[in-house]
Amino acid sequence: MSAELQQPAPSPWTADELDSIREGLESAVLRIEAELALIGSDLGTTAGAPPLEVLVDDLDVASQRAEMLQDAVQAENLAAILAQTQHVLDRLSAGHYGVCESCAGGIGRPRLEAFPRATLCIGCAH
Missing domain, CATH: 1.10.287 (Helix Hairpins)
Structure with a gap:
């Protein structure tokens, strides 16, 4: 494989x-x-x-x-x-801007526009 x-x-x-x-x-x-x-x-x-x-x-x-x-x-x-x-x-x-440090998924443009220093997506931040 x-x-x-x-x-x-x-x-x-x-x-x-x-x-x-x-x-x-x-x-x-x-x-x-x-x-x-x-x-x-x-x-x-x-x-x-x-x-x-x-x-x-x-x-x-x-x-x-x-x-x-x-x-x-x-x-x-x-x-x-x-x-x-x-x-x-x-x-x-x-x-790596916009890539979640925890799950490696996307952080999401709206979150980054509101909080440019975000390193975690919403799911991992909570």
Whole structure:
């Protein structure tokens, strides 16, 4: 019994569309990196603030801690989005954009138009 090699399904995207998707993802990378740099400078400014013991009252301490926590959580979320965006750019370069990482089926054009960073089809995402 000989195994037949299956040809990959043709991409539902034209070369121009893929270029546009790449440009959008690359633009998102630059925007996220800028946001991370801004948050990093905010965290540095907060870190240079007076020691918590010097602050006047408990509300000042709580406010500063809450701000630091919010910045840290935002930075963590942005770093995850950045990694995902870079991963999708790698998949696009490898010719795997729109292919589900779990089942190898198609992700679906409407899903990718709504969420260009998707790497799983709807069925595998749920």
